Amino acid sequence: MAGKPFNLVIVGVGGQGIITMANVLASAAVAKGHNAIVAETHGLSQRGGTVIVHVRLGEAEAPLIMEGKADLLIALEATEALRYASYLARGAPAIVDSRLIRPPLPNVEMPSLEEVYRALEEAGIRVFKTNAVEKAEEFGNPQGANMYLLGYGLAVNGYGGYVDASSIEEAIRQKVRNPEANVKVFRAGYEDGLRAKQ
Amino acid sequence: MAHREVLSEPGKRILMLGNVAIARGALEYGIGFASAYPGTPSSEIVEALSYAARKLGRPYVEWSVNEKVALEAAYGAALTGVASLAAMKHVGVNVAADPLFSSAYTGVEAPFVVVSADDPGMHSSQNEQDNRWYGVHAYIPVVEPAGAQEAKRAVIEAYHISERFHSPVILRSTTRIGHTRVPVETGEIDLEKLEPRGEFRKNIERYTLIPAHARKLRVELVEKWEEIAEWFSKHPLNEAEGPEDSSVLVVGVGLGYTYAKEALRELDLDGKVRLLKIQTPVPPPSRLLLEEAEGRDKVFFVEEGEPVVETLAKSAFYDAGIKARVAGKSNGYITKIGELTLDKVLPGLARFLGIEYSLPDKPKVTLNAPPRPPVLCPGCPYRAVFYALRRAVGKARVKPVYTGDIGCYSLGVLPPFEMQDTIVEMGGSIGLANGMAHVAEDQVPIAIIGDSTFFHAGMPGLANAVYNKAPMLVVVLDNRTTAMTGHQPHPGVGVTAMGEETAELDPRRVAEAYGIEYVALTNAFDIKGQEKVFYEALEYVKKERKPALVVARGACILLAIANARRAGVKYTVYTVDEDKCIACGLCYKAFNCPAIIPKENGKVYIDPLLCTGCGECAQICPVNAFKPVEEPDPEWIKIMATAKPR
Numbered sequence: 001m002a003g004k005p006f007n008l009v010i011v012g013v014g015g016q017g018i019i020t021m022a023n024v025l026a027s028a029a030v031a032k033g034h035n036a037i038v039a040e041t042h043g044l045s046q047r048g049g050t051v052i053v054h055v056r057l058g059e060a061e062a063p064l065i066m067e068g069k070a071d072l073l074i075a076l077e078a079t080e081a082l083r084y085a086s087y088l089a090r091g092a093p094a095i096v097d098s099r100l101i102r103p104p105l106p107n108v109e110m111p112s113l114e115e116v117y118r119a120l121e122e123a124g125i126r127v128f129k130t131n132a133v134e135k136a137e138e139f140g141n142p143q144g145a146n147m148y149l150l151g152y153g154l155a156v157n158g159y160g161g162y163v164d165a166s167s168i169e170e171a172i173r174q175k176v177r178n179p180e181a182n183v184k185v186f187r188a189g190y191e192d193g194l195r196a197k198q
Numbered sequence: 199m200a201h202r203e204v205l206s207e208p209g210k211r212i213l214m215l216g217n218v219a220i221a222r223g224a225l226e227y228g229i230g231f232a233s234a235y236p237g238t239p240s241s242e243i244v245e246a247l248s249y250a251a252r253k254l255g256r257p258y259v260e261w262s263v264n265e266k267v268a269l270e271a272a273y274g275a276a277l278t279g280v281a282s283l284a285a286m287k288h289v290g291v292n293v294a295a296d297p298l299f300s301s302a303y304t305g306v307e308a309p310f311v312v313v314s315a316d317d318p319g320m321h322s323s324q325n326e327q328d329n330r331w332y333g334v335h336a337y338i339p340v341v342e343p344a345g346a347q348e349a350k351r352a353v354i355e356a357y358h359i360s361e362r363f364h365s366p367v368i369l370r371s372t373t374r375i376g377h378t379r380v381p382v383e384t385g386e387i388d389l390e391k392l393e394p395r396g397e398f399r400k401n402i403e404r405y406t407l408i409p410a411h412a413r414k415l416r417v418e419l420v421e422k423w424e425e426i427a428e429w430f431s432k433h434p435l436n437e438a439e440g441p442e443d444s445s446v447l448v449v450g451v452g453l454g455y456t457y458a459k460e461a462l463r464e465l466d467l468d469g470k471v472r473l474l475k476i477q478t479p480v481p482p483p484s485r486l487l488l489e490e491a492e493g494r495d496k497v498f499f500v501e502e503g504e505p506v507v508e509t510l511a512k513s514a515f516y517d518a519g520i521k522a523r524v525a526g527k528s529n530g531y532i533t534k535i536g537e538l539t540l541d542k543v544l545p546g547l548a549r550f551l552g553i554e555y556s557l558p559d560k561p562k563v564t565l566n567a568p569p570r571p572p573v574l575c576p577g578c579p580y581r582a583v584f585y586a587l588r589r590a591v592g593k594a595r596v597k598p599v600y601t602g603d604i605g606c607y608s609l610g611v612l613p614p615f616e617m618q619d620t621i622v623e624m625g626g627s628i629g630l631a632n633g634m635a636h637v638a639e640d641q642v643p644i645a646i647i648g649d650s651t652f653f654h655a656g657m658p659g660l661a662n663a664v665y666n667k668a669p670m671l672v673v674v675l676d677n678r679t680t681a682m683t684g685h686q687p688h689p690g691v692g693v694t695a696m697g698e699e700t701a702e703l704d705p706r707r708v709a710e711a712y713g714i715e716y717v718a719l720t721n722a723f724d725i726k727g728q729e730k731v732f733y734e735a736l737e738y739v740k741k742e743r744k745p746a747l748v749v750a751r752g753a754c755i756l757l758a759i760a761n762a763r764r765a766g767v768k769y770t771v772y773t774v775d776e777d778k779c780i781a782c783g784l785c786y787k788a789f790n791c792p793a794i795i796p797k798e799n800g801k802v803y804i805d806p807l808l809c810t811g812c813g814e815c816a817q818i819c820p821v822n823a824f825k826p827v828e829e830p831d832p833e834w835i836k837i838m839a840t841a842k843p844r
Contacts, residue, residue, distance in 0.1 A: 014572065023379065027213045030381045036213065037346070038379040041321065042238055047609065047682075048792055049572030061456040063345065063378040066540040068558030083567035086560045103570045104792035106613050110568055119565035133807075142807060 005058035006160025007065045008153070011084045012076030013101050014041075014048050017146035021074075022053045024175050025150060025159065028167040029057045036162075039063035048104070052084055057162040072157055074149050076132070077101050078116045085120060093126040095152055095193075097145065099133055128156055128196055135192065136185050147172065147182045148189035155193025165190060201246035205253060208386045216346030217242035217376040220313060220369070222384065223353035224283050225250055227309075228391025230257045231275035233268040235654065236683035237287030238322035239376040240315035244285050245684065248695040254387075258394040261686055261695045264624070264654040265290035269312060270297045273366070276310035277405065279396030281357065285313040288329050289623065293655070299336045301366045303415045304405050308396065309360035311353065312338075313369045315376050318503050319537035322373075322682075324604070324623065326536075328503030333368050333480035334510070337419050339426050340480035341435065342370045342452030346378040352477060355435055359478075363426055370479075372502050374537060375453055423481055431485035435477035438490055444472040445495045446551060447522070449487070451476045451507045454500035457543045461500070464544055465553060479507045484514045491520050498550055499526030502538050525550045573609055576793040577810030579722035579752030579838075580607045580675055584615045585789055585818065586725045587644070587673065590732035596642045596740060599634055603627035603656075605648035606682045606754075607675050614788050618646065625655025628672055632659055635668035635745075642739055643670040650680035650688040652705050663745040664712045671739050672747040673732075674705045675722070677754040679843045685757055691842040709747040716742075722752030723838060725817045753841035755810045758834075761841035767833045769811030770826040772804050778823035789818050812838070 026036035039054040073094040075081035132145035173179040234244035251259040262268035265286040272284035317323040333340035343352035360367040450458030462468040499508035505527035525531040531546035548555035602618030611618035631643035692702035720728035781800030793808035816824040
């Protein structure tokens with residue numbers, strides 16, 4: 001299937017499971033016979049620092065997404081959406097989780113969640129607001145916030161049609177610890193996403 | 199990390215990290231030996247090979263003490279008739295440069311590939327050097343894959359080139375090749391070809407580089423270089439696409455090809471101008487470049503790093519009288535700073551071609567994100583070491599110069615500690631202190647070096663300090679692993695890359711053997727205990743004007759957690775007694791554990807998702823407001839001291 005690649009940036013803080021999330025999505029696309037390119041952050045930057053992972057599905061060549069060209073941004077930490085919003089294409093949505101992680105530096109000014117959401121919306125971005133950690137906790141799996149958001153994203157714009165729910169669930173079973181618990185969280189995210197989109 | 203996908207069955211299409219694809223390529227070609235010192239962005243190559251070796255019993259794989267030894271070991275194996283690989287990050291090649299240059303002169307018996315993983319953009323490095331220049335400098339051919347999607351093929355071709363010319367070959371990767379995941383088609387792995395056995399055949403005129411021999415080999419080397427350039431001009435790794443009569447030629451070198459291709463797509467020129475993919479940048483395939491540039495008006499180069507091929511091609515064009523205008527990084531059409539992105543390539547290409555182009559419209563957010571540099575993890579033993587060391591320095595009334603080094607503890611450069619006054623290279627802590635100790639008036643150098651870094655490049659500096667009587671305090675931060683690069687074992691922890699038990703080298707015993715009189719060991723998680731030892735050590739250095747060494751030992755908390763999980767041991771998170779907390783701010787202003795979060799009223803809470811149960815906060819709080827949720831398991835306390843990588 002030639003055609004426009006789907007460009008996704010996933011952002012957050014080192015240790016939130018962002019690489020796993022990207023890996024699951026890309027594996028699902030590859031299992032369906034498509035191409036995928038995932039540019040990751042490893043090493044030094046992983047230690048609680050800011051993380052951006054570029055996921056490109058379909059006929060893409062280069063690993064990095066150009067600013068202004070992402071079809072979707074998923075932020076596992078709200079303020080990180082501010083840092084990387086410039087990757088979004090005009091009219092493309094962002095899924096921004098309510099989790100705020102204060103950088104452990106003395107005297108850091110931390111914006112409130114309301115300020116973050118307002119700033120993104122004032123820039124013309126359609127923001128989907130999520131509570132992924134709480135939702136994942138409802139399934140006794142607070143580490144599953146990433147899978148919740150993966151499901152939510154599928155509902156919001158389908159990742160360009162390169163994957164579907166069953167291919168992602170299969171990839172979760174192959175790549176993630178406690179697969180069944182994570183599949184449940186993924187489904188919950190998908191359903192909440194569908195509701196929010198209406 | 200295991201990287202199990204490196205052993206996926208043949209005939210599949212599997213999502214793999216570029217570094218794992220490199221390892222897979224080496225296995226499919228058939229190597230018998232691999233060595234490395236870990237370094238981002240190279241580490242996963244030998245991690246994946248280590249996984250394969252444990253499963254298959256071959257090839258032989260080792261974590262060497264440093265890059266020089268890794269390169270020498272693989273070079274030695276290749277001289278003994280066993281195909282080999284040495285992998286390192288770009289600055290590691292500086293450490294290994296001496297044998298690298300010699301390897302070009304002697305050549306090799308069996309194929310030998312050195313993987314140099316460059317880090318444009320400096321995601322995890324101190325500089326942005328482009329190691330293709332090493333190829334030019336040392337007369338070693340360089341292969342550079344056009345993205346992770348070509349990495350497996352490129353490494354296999356690199357071995358064929360090495361085999362054909364009996365020359366070492368550099369495989370130049372970059373962060374966006376090694377750390378990019380793509381689908382890879384798996385081929386067969388032949389166990390026979392992974393056999394790590396060979397025989398060294400004496401050849402004195404070739405393998406002993408005394409001047410009389412080296413002079414003859416120099417003649418051979420220069421002649422061979424021409425032959426290789428000619429071979430590369432018809433090598434299938436390089437190919438041209440698009441109309442032959444195009445007035446423009448775009449040359450995409452390595453990963454640069456992917457950006458060139460997408461830039462042309464974006465400008466609606468894909469298939470309308472000539473595009474040349476180069477994956478053998480050094481020596482540049484001159485005849486191919488001349489043939490492709492001949493008769494065209496403009497030639498545009500896109501390459502990751504420095505304008506290496508562009509510069510060399512320009513010189514060839516001049517000699518051949520080619521008049522085409524040439525642009526790229528050599529003349530500002532693409533910036534030399536940072537890694538390639540389409541945002542950098544597109545405007546330059548459009549300008550050169552005289553096309554109107556403006557970058558896509560993007561959202562402008564007026565609120566800034568807070569700064570978020572990488573930090574010491576919650577529960578990192580090094581936080582306790584820095585805290586205790588700072589107090590000891592104050593108490594001993596010394597003016598410290600904290601010479602720092604490369605590892606997780608480099609993060610001690612950040613507030614609130616700011617206890618890394620220099621960070622330059624592996625081993626530089628003790629190295630620089632050797633000079634400062636003799637010339638800095640009233641200041642005491644405190645060299646802060648990690649365990650793996652101590653074995654890598656700290657030992658010669660320490661021997662020098664003893665020999666030349668350089669007063670300094672050396673603090674070895676021993677977290678029982680090479681942590682920053684992903685928890686590889688090292689000579690101090692008693693396990694090899696093959697998963698075998700081995701001797702544990704102890705920095706204390708090294709120091710004692712060197713003749714250092716003040717040598718001590720502390721528990722890195724025990725703040726008061728180590729403060730006392732640091733104080734004594736500083737007093738000793740002041741009084742005796744000789745070096746002292748303290749090993750602060752405590753496992754990387756992430757490693758401890760992984761060990762505990764396997765042993766079925768749970769750690770206990772800590773919590774805050776609100777009534778006791780006096781909102782003094784010590785724990786978030788002077789100690790700064792990421793799990794301790796201040797509230798509006800200045801009091802704090804602990805984020806249970808971040809807390810790792812290290813118990814350091816309970817030691818620093820003046821009013822004992824921190825408490826474990828339940829009594830910590832003694833097994834957990836033991837694992838914090840003894841955990842080690844597998």
